[in-house]
Amino acid sequence: MTGEGPAVAIVGGSLGGLISALVLRDAGSQVHVLERSRAPLEGRGAGIVLHPVTVRYLEAKSAFDVDRVAAPAGVLRYLTRAGGVLLEEEIRYLFTSYGTLYAALLERLEPDRYHLGSTCVALDQNPDRVVVRLADGRAPSFDLVVGADGVHSTVRHLLFPEIAPTYAGYVGWRGTFPEVGMPPLAATALAGALTYFVAPGTHALSYPIPAPAGPGVHTNWVWYRNVDPRALEDLMTDGDGVRHDLSMPAGAVRREHVDALRAAARTELPPPLAELVEASPEPFVQVIVDIGVPRMAVGRVCLVGDAAFALRPHIAAGTAKAAADAHALGEAIVSANGDVPRAIAAWEPRQLRLGRAALERARRVGDRVQVQGTYRPGDPEMAFGLFAPGDQNFPHKGADRTRSW
Incomplete structure (x- = not known):
């Protein structure tokens, strides 16, 4: 991409918003994050299963050791009601906390690009620009608006007011x-x-x-x-x-x-x-809850992560989905030489397919384990994963071994 890249507003400054901002900034865009909270978000959330795509930016853009933000689990274990071991197998899963990952991402974004207390209340767009109307009366305009504001997404509600959590x-x-x-x-x-x-x-x-x-x-x-x-x-x-x-x-x-x-x-x-x-x-x-949208983009406004598809936690792919959406968007903008409509047209179909597939698998796994009672320990279809079951497993040395009692 040559020249000055598109001006981009990221509505939402949580994990998906930060990854989107970093990826798009490095792709040449002029990025600003609009976060409604008046204070940083370090204390929010709990545990997160790390996927390679979740830390792709951190590993690719700096001399970053993923173990700095992760705690490993080397064993997958199923317990009986009495506390005995039903099944056990060797794994290489990495877990982090929301606050740890948030801090690692935030420190890589310039402070003057991250705007706390900036609440989006309306969007006005024409073929060339999008005006973001904020609660305090400001109305900056951008070439692209990315709704990364999570399960309670204002941007999703503005685009699709009929969509509600199930x-x-x-x-x-x-x-x-x-x-x-x-x-x-x-x-x-x-x-x-x-x-x-x-x-x-x-x-x-x-x-x-x-x-x-x-x-x-x-x-x-x-x-x-x-x-x-x-x-x-x-x-x-x-x-x-x-x-x-x-x-x-x-x-x-x-x-x-x-x-x-x-x-x-x-x-x-x-x-x-x-x-x-x-x-x-x-x-x-x-x-x-389940949330899914019919489109991930309307004009120059698009949705990433939970703002588009909020997944049940059972496949542990919510943050990974936001990261995948962000990386794909950055690649599309570079390929389109900064032409936002062309980039969105190339980006949306693939991410829609990914979101729909992940939503359906998360729903299916949740229903099997929590509602229908058809879950069986060790079933590979039930493994964590975004693109496919088990794709979050980080490489490790040693052969996999499974022991059953």
Whole structure:
């Protein structure tokens, strides 16, 4: 691409927005990130399964060691209800925390390109430009607007107001606990492993992630539980009577719900996972939904990541999908020599196919493991992956071995 590249607004400054900004900046675009939050986002989210595409930018553009942002799991283990080992196999999975990856990406973007407190409320576009109207009255214009504003996407709502999340019928309870000081059963059975427990109508997993601040490793856990829509209303209402939409942050869940969760863990989970749930101080809740759009672009406005397709977590590909969308968009802009309409026309069909396929596989895996009860430990179709099951596995030395009991 020659000359000055297109002016691009990235609406949303989370992981997908940062990767989009870095990729497009390096492709020659004049990039600005518009983030509605007034403070940086370090403390948000929990554990993330790393895929090669997620860290592709970091590894390609700098002398970056992925182990700086990752905690490895060398074993995939399935537990019985009594806590015994049902199946175990060697893996090479890498996990990170939201805050760790966010910080690594943010430090690579110039501060004057990242604008906090910038809330998009409307878009006006013509064949040549897009005006982004902000809540404070500003109205900058750009050649391209990228909606990277996640599951609650304003840009998606402006393009497709009829699209709404579809509740999957269950929630994910989440929490973390430092590996140092972890209860004894949990420390023995869970440390350094990706651990699953699957039973009719429920499943839980745990895996290591980097500590949110400083050295060390935490164990991140997720427990999926079916919740009737009427009960969901009560669960997602905090102690101040505020109804939360798709997530309830740590510390906001009412005490009676946390107490009920811990009591259920003692009777429904294997002892190591029950110990971990009971020890974690502030569990939080994510409502599991499906979201998919009919198009990923309208004119000079496009959607990436969860703004276009919000996937159930079971294939662990949400952040990877955002990264794949961003890299493909950067390549399309370079190939089109900065011609935005031509770039979008080349980019959209492939990313639509990827998004639809990932959404369908995440839905299918979730239904099998949580609703239908047809999941079988070790089934390769159920493995994490974006482009195909198992494609997030990082290369490692040594032969794979599987042991069953």
